[in-house]
Each structure stands twice: as C-alpha cells, then as structure tokens.
Amino acid sequence: xxxxxxxxxxxxxxxxxxxxxxxxxxxxxxxxxxxxxxxxxxxxxxxxxxxxxxxxxxxxxxxxxxxxxxxxxxxxxxxxxxxxxxxxxxxxxxxxxxxxxxxxxxxxxxxxxxxxxxxxxxxxxxxxxxxxxxxxxxxxxxxxxxxxxxxxxxxxxxxxxxxxxxxxxxxxxxxxxxxxxxxxxxxxxxxxxxxxxxxxxxxxxxxxxxxxxxxxxxxxxxxxxxxxxxxxxxxxxxxxxxxxxxxxxxxxxxxxxxxxxxxxxxxxxxxxxxxxxxxxxxxxxxxxxxxxxxxxxxxxxxxxxxxxxxxxxxxxxxxxxxxxxxxxxxxxxxxxxxxxxxxxxxxxxxxxxxxxxxxxxxxxxxxxxxxxxxxxxxxxxxxxxxxxx
Amino acid sequence: xxxxxxxxxxxxxxxxxxxxxxxxxxxxxxxxxxxxxxxxxxxxxxxxxxxxxxxxxxxxxxxxxxxxxxxxxxxxxxxxxxxxxxxxxxxxxxxxxxxxxxxxxxxxxxxxxxxxxxxxxxxxxxxxxxxxxxxxxxxxxxxxxxxxxxxxxxxxxxxxxxxxxxxxxxxxxxxxxxxxxxxxxxxxxxxxxxxxxxxxxxxxxxxxxxxxxxxxxxxxxxxxxxxxxxxxxxxxxxxxxxxxxxxxxxxxxxxxxxxxxxxxxxxxxxxxxxxxxxxxxxxxxxxxxxxxxxxxxxxxxxxxxxxxxxxxxxxxxxxxxxxxxxxx
Numbered sequence: 001x002x003x004x005x006x007x008x009x010x011x012x013x014x015x016x017x018x019x020x021x022x023x024x025x026x027x028x029x030x031x032x033x034x035x036x037x038x039x040x041x042x043x044x045x046x047x048x049x050x051x052x053x054x055x056x057x058x059x060x061x062x063x064x065x066x067x068x069x070x071x072x073x074x075x076x077x078x079x080x081x082x083x084x085x086x087x088x089x090x091x092x093x094x095x096x097x098x099x100x101x102x103x104x105x106x107x108x109x110x111x112x113x114x115x116x117x118x119x120x121x122x123x124x125x126x127x128x129x130x131x132x133x134x135x136x137x138x139x140x141x142x143x144x145x146x147x148x149x150x151x152x153x154x155x156x157x158x159x160x161x162x163x164x165x166x167x168x169x170x171x172x173x174x175x176x177x178x179x180x181x182x183x184x185x186x187x188x189x190x191x192x193x194x195x196x197x198x199x200x201x202x203x204x205x206x207x208x209x210x211x212x213x214x215x216x217x218x219x220x221x222x223x224x225x226x227x228x229x230x231x232x233x234x235x236x237x238x239x240x241x242x243x244x245x246x247x248x249x250x251x252x253x254x255x256x257x258x259x260x261x262x263x264x265x266x267x268x269x270x271x272x273x274x275x276x277x278x279x280x281x282x283x284x285x286x287x288x289x290x291x292x293x294x295x296x297x298x299x300x301x302x303x304x305x306x307x308x309x310x311x312x313x314x315x316x317x318x319x320x321x322x323x324x325x326x327x328x329x330x331x332x333x334x335x336x337x338x339x340x341x342x343x344x345x346x347x348x349x350x351x352x353x354x355x356x357x358x359x360x361x362x363x364x365x366x367x368x369x370x371x372x373x374x375x376x377x378x379x380x381x382x383x384x385x386x387x388x389x
Numbered sequence: 390x391x392x393x394x395x396x397x398x399x400x401x402x403x404x405x406x407x408x409x410x411x412x413x414x415x416x417x418x419x420x421x422x423x424x425x426x427x428x429x430x431x432x433x434x435x436x437x438x439x440x441x442x443x444x445x446x447x448x449x450x451x452x453x454x455x456x457x458x459x460x461x462x463x464x465x466x467x468x469x470x471x472x473x474x475x476x477x478x479x480x481x482x483x484x485x486x487x488x489x490x491x492x493x494x495x496x497x498x499x500x501x502x503x504x505x506x507x508x509x510x511x512x513x514x515x516x517x518x519x520x521x522x523x524x525x526x527x528x529x530x531x532x533x534x535x536x537x538x539x540x541x542x543x544x545x546x547x548x549x550x551x552x553x554x555x556x557x558x559x560x561x562x563x564x565x566x567x568x569x570x571x572x573x574x575x576x577x578x579x580x581x582x583x584x585x586x587x588x589x590x591x592x593x594x595x596x597x598x599x600x601x602x603x604x605x606x607x608x609x610x611x612x613x614x615x616x617x618x619x620x621x622x623x624x625x626x627x628x629x630x631x632x633x634x635x636x637x638x639x640x641x642x643x644x645x646x647x648x649x650x651x652x653x654x655x656x657x658x659x660x661x662x663x664x665x666x667x668x669x670x671x672x673x674x675x676x677x678x679x680x681x682x683x684x685x686x687x688x689x690x691x692x693x694x695x696x697x698x699x700x701x702x703x704x705x706x707x708x709x710x711x712x713x714x715x716x717x
Contacts, residue, residue: 034694035694036535130434
C-alpha cells in the first residue's frame with residue numbers, strides 16, 4: 001500500500017508494515033557514505049518524503065523530505081541519484097525508466113537538458129539566436145567602449161609604449177634644420193589651437209611611407225616627400241596621420257583588442273585551445289574592419305584640418321588617385337585601408353568649409369623640405385610594403 | 390540517520406575475492422555535450438564571463454555522471470561558486486602582478502624588468518604546487534558509491550620532482566625527461582586515495598628511462614611513427630604498476646594504432662568542421678578510452694571507508710590561468 005499522507009506521528013513499525021510490494025516504489029541502492037558497500041533498497045514517494053526501505057528485510061532505513069532532497073537524473077541513462085542535506089554523505093541510486101518518469105513528475109529540475117527532442121531543438125535555436133544577438137551587440141558596442149576608454153588614457157601613459165620604437169627610429173631621423181622648421185610650421189598650422197602638437201620627423205628611408213605610433217609620434221619617410229608631386233600632397237598625408245593621433249586610434253585599437261580577446265576567452269573558456277576557429281585569424285579580420293573605419297575617420301579629420309588651415313585639399317585627393325593606380329587587387333575586406341579610389345572620392349566630394357585656400361608652403365620651403373635628408377647617411381632599403389598608416 | 394543493519398563490519402571475510410575485471414563505460418553523447426556548450430556560451434556572454442565557473446562545473450558534472458565503473462556512476466560534487474572564488478583569487482593575483490609591475494615602471498625601467506623577472510620566477514616556482522592542488526580539488530570532488538577520492542598533501546615531494554626535474558632535463562638535453570615524468574606520476578599516485586583505499590605506484594625509473602631513450606632513437610629512425618607505440622607502451626606500463634589497494638591494478642588495452650586513430654580524428658574532425666564537431670569527438674574519445682581501460686584484480690569495496698574533505702578550488706583557477714588546466 002502506498003502511504004497517502006506522511007505524518008511525523010508514525011512510528012517506525014507503521015512504516016515497516018507499509019512496505020511496498022514488488023510493484024510499488026523504485027528499486028535502487030543505498031550507499032551510506034561511510035563505506036563503499038551498497039545496500040539494495042526500495043524507495044517510495046508519499047507526496048512529501050522519500051521513504052527508503054531495505055529490499056530484503058523490508059525495514060524502513062530512512063526518510064528524506066522533498067525540500068531536503070536533490071534529484072540528479074543522469075542525462076543519458078535511466079539512472080537517478082538522490083542526495084539529501086539531512087545525510088550529506090549518503091547516496092541513493094535508482095534504476096529504470098519508471099523511476100525516471102516518476103521522479104521527473106516530482107521535480108522538473110532533475111535534468112541538465114530536456115529529454116524531449118523538440119524541447120532540445122527549441123533550446124538549440126534559442127541558444128544560437130541568443131549567441132548571435134550577443135555577438136552583434138558586442139561587435140557594435142566594443143568600438144564605442146574602447147574609444148571612450150582610450151580617450152580617457154592620457155597620451156603620456158601611451159608614450160611608454162612608443163618610447164622604444166622612438167629610440168630605435170630616432171637614429172635614422174633626418175636632421176636638416178631648415179626642413180625641420182618647415183615641418184614644424186606645417187604641423188602647427190594643421191594642428192590648430194585646441195590640440196597638443198605632435199612630434200613629426202622624417203625617416204631616412206627610400207620607401208614612401210607614413211605612420212603614427214603610440215605616444216603621439218608621427219613619421220614621414222624621405223621617399224614619401226620625394227615622391228610627392230606637390231607640398232599639398234605631403235600636407236594631406238601629414239594631416240591624415242595627425243588625425244590618427246587626435247582620434248586616439250592607436251590606443252583605441254589596443255583597448256579594442258584587449259576587450260575582444262577577453263570576451264572571446266570568457267565565452268569559449270577552456271575550449272579555446274580545442275577550437276579550430278582560430279581566434280587570431282578571426283581577430284585579424286575584425287581588426288581590419290575596425291582599422292578601415294579608423295582610416296576613413298582619419299581621412300575626414302585630415303580634410304577638416306586642411307580646410308581649417310586653408311590648405312588646398314587637391315593634394316590629398318591627387319595623392320590617393322595616384323596610389324589607386326598602383327594598387328594591387330587585394331579585396332577591401334582583407335585590407336587595412338579603404339580603397340584609395342574611394343578615399344580620393346571622399347576628398348573630392350566632401351563639402352567645402354574653406355574656399356580661400358593657398359598652397360601648403362612657399363616654393364623655398366618646399367625646396368628645403370625636399371632636401372631634408374641631404375646631410376644624413378642613406379639607410380639600407382628595407383623591403384616594406386607601402387602602407388600609409 | 391542511515392540504519393547500519395547491513396553486514397556486521399568486523400565480520401567481513403578477509404579471504405581474497407577472486408581476481409576479476411572491473412570495467413568502465415562512458416555514456417556521454419556529443420549532441421547533449423554540444424547543447425551544454427551552447428547554453429554555457431550564451432550564459433557566459435550574457436553575464437560578461439561570470440558564468441564561466443558554473444559552465445565548467447556543469448560540463449564536469451555531465452562527464453563524471455556519465456562515466457560508469459563497475460555498475461555505478463561517478464558524481465562530480467564541485468560547485469560553481471567554489472570555482473568562482475578560485476577565479477577571484479587568480480584575478481587578484483593578476484592585479485597584484487600588473488599593479489606592482491606598473492608601479493615599478495614609474496620608478497625606473499630597470500626596476501620594472503627586475504619585478505617582472507622576479508614575478509616570472511615566482512610563478513614558475515609555484516606551478517608544481519598549483520598542478521598538485523588542482524588535482525587535489527578535482528579528486529576531492531569526485532565521488533563514487535558515496536565515497537570521495539582524495540589526494541594527500543605532498544610535503545614538497547612533487548615540487549622537488551618538478552623543479553629539479555626541469556633543471557636536470559635541461560642539463561641532460563632531455564635525457565632525464567622520462568625519469569621526471571615517472572617521478573611526478575609516482576608522487577601523485579602514491580598520494581591518491583579512494584576513501585581509505587590507497588593507490589601506489591611501483592614503476593621503476595630505470596625501466597621508463599630505457600623505454601624513453603629507445604623510443605627517442607626509434608622515433609628518429611621511423612620518422613616519428615614509433616611515437617604512438619611508445620605512448621601505448623608507457624601507458625600500459627604505468628597502468629600495470631598502478632596498484633589499487635593491495636590486490637588490483639589498472640590495465641590498458643591500447644596500441645599505437647589507437648593513439649593514431651584518436652589523433653587523426655581530433656585533427657581532421659575539428660579542422661574540417663571548424664571546431665564545431667569537437668563535442669562529438671570529445672565524447673567519442675572518452676567512450677573509446679573507457680572501453681580500453683579496466684581494473685584487474687580484487688577490491689574489497691565493503692571495507693573501504695570515507696575520509697575527510699579535501700582541498701579548495703583556488704588552485705584549479707590558477708591552473709586554468711596559467712594554461713596548465715587539467716583539460717576537463
């Protein structure tokens with residue numbers, strides 16, 4: 001007989017007399033947690049407690065109330081573990097689909113995952129949709145957050161990242177006094193009043209290149225100046241690099257990388273080592289996307305700067321037009337920079353803020369700038385691709 | 390209270406039970422494991438990483454409970470909060486490291502370098518005790534028939550075997566490596582307990598050294614093809630010399646071909662599916678291994694008793710942080 005009510009006034013002998021017959025309750029084993037021996041039991045649920053009877057002598061061994069009891073259904077088997085806070089070391093194992101079904105009616109929390117295949121499918125869909133929307137949210141939020149963080153980090157703190165590179169490069173800087181003055185004037189004109197003026201130097205290198213590095217340093221190569229058709233072109237490239245410095249693109253990139261890799265590590269966790277979706281490659285592609293956005297922003301910043309300084313922006317446009325003619329067929333999404341053709345268009349189509357423009361410098365100044373490295377020793381050619389960072 | 394009217398304890402027969410095979414079976418399913426993984430990724434993203442400790446605990450629970458030994462399933466009794474506290478300790482240590490390195494950097498570049506080198510050495514020195522304690526945590530949260538596994542505190546033996554082993558291995562151009570790994574395995578095994586049942590290791594340094602050195606030359610001669618067979622050989626040797634109590638040992642029925650098979654499955658299975666097949670491959674590998682390992686001899690389960698609780702979870706977190714995680 002199955003006891004309908006469990007009253008604490010029952011004595012042990014009452015329970016003994018109510019031992020389930022062969023078809024009642026669930027068969028299992030009890031490990032008391034003191035030794036590894038097992039005892040065959042039958043377990044009955046009376047609506048409030050689990051009654052545990054010895055299978056052979058039919059005596060009541062113990063009684064676990066439902067709130068005290070944890071039901072752990074083993075996912076892939078018809079095996080259930082019962083634990084109770086009343087006897088934390090003891091373990092009851094129940095076997096059979098009847099026990100599993102009976103217990104799943106008592107507690108719905110017993111399974112790690114749903115057993116029904118439609119419920120599982122629903123869970124899969126919810127998880128995939130959830131992960132996709134979280135990924136999109138992160139993709140959009142991370143650049144904004146990293147930008148905000150980067151702008152709060154003083155440029156002096158960033159400098160510690162750039163000093164080593166600066167020390168290495170400074171040996172190769174061209175030190176013509178006249179050219180230095182011309183560059184300083186141009187930089188000051190472009191920088192405007194509300195910003196710190198970055199340190200600009202010319203590197204004695206054949207390959208045309210220009211870049212900004214951590215700490216607000218800007219470097220142009222001799223090759224760039226020599227290959228320019230006019231001082232306006234140099235001014236355009238310089239304005240672009242200064243815009244990178246003012247927009248804190250380098251620090252933003254560092255913060256963004258740190259945030260993304262932390263989020264990746266956190267979500268995939270210790271599976272990361274086993275995943276072949278290589279996080280480095282994924283990051284490189286994502287970084288490229290962000291970097292193209294930064295470049296476009298620097299272009300817009302450069303045009304504003306040129307306009308404000310009253311320098312013709314034609315040079316900027318012409319420079320990228322020439323670059324686009326020599327550009328290879330790398331698709332845009334694999335490139336760090338927007339297609340040069342598009343950049344030339346940006347320059348040509350942006351609204352004019354200042355129509356009263358002059359050349360970036362006088363002919364004498366341009367002569368001086370062209371001769372910037374005349375006194376410095378030639379640097380060995382390094383095979384570097386032409387990148388305008 | 391549990392009524393203890395079972396067998397009268399003192400009257401247990403001391404007669405040796407006949408030698409038998411105690412087998413393992415693994416029932417985990419790749420589909421379930423994949424679903425657990427998906428759910429965990431979602432929850433971890435939603436909680437900005439805080440769920441990680443619970444995710445790991447859930448995965449372990451699933452793997453443990455689906456492993457059956459001699460008719461009974463294992464249980465993992467660790468909790469997410471334990472592991473989370475471990476991660477907090479690690480986060481604090483990180484903060485301490487970067488904080489002190491930054492502060493030293495303000496004073497001078499040399500001081501910064503000195504602090505960083507000092508910290509690197511300190512981290513290296515604590516690696517063995519972290520590995521050991523992480524195992525201790527895992528063992529103490531592993532339960533079978535209501536009895537806990539455990540790892541005794543080590544008295545610095547494991548640390549010495551690890552640190553000196555590293556030094557000797559470098560000085561001997563790798564010739565010492567088989568001895569080092571043998572000693573690490575020995576210390577760990579000799580301190581392993583299942584309740585009051587003690588494990589021990591009788592494998593000799595001389596034997597493994599011979600196997601290791603000959604494997605080195607045979608691997609060169611066979612362009613590395615011998616290596617999986619060496620792995621099978623050393624695994625079997627270790628199992629045979631791992632005593633469980635007084636009358637049983639571990640047996641592996643593995644060949645080099647099994648290692649090659651699992652290795653190729655991992656490499657190709659994950660590459661071709663961009664890693665997405667991983668849950669299925671992991672479950673398959675566990676099933677595959679469980680079929681090929683068993684305990685042989687006799688174990689008197691009736692006389693195994695419970696022992697006290699074991700180590701905390703901080704070391705587990707550290708092991709993860711240093712990427713010397715236990716792989717589960």
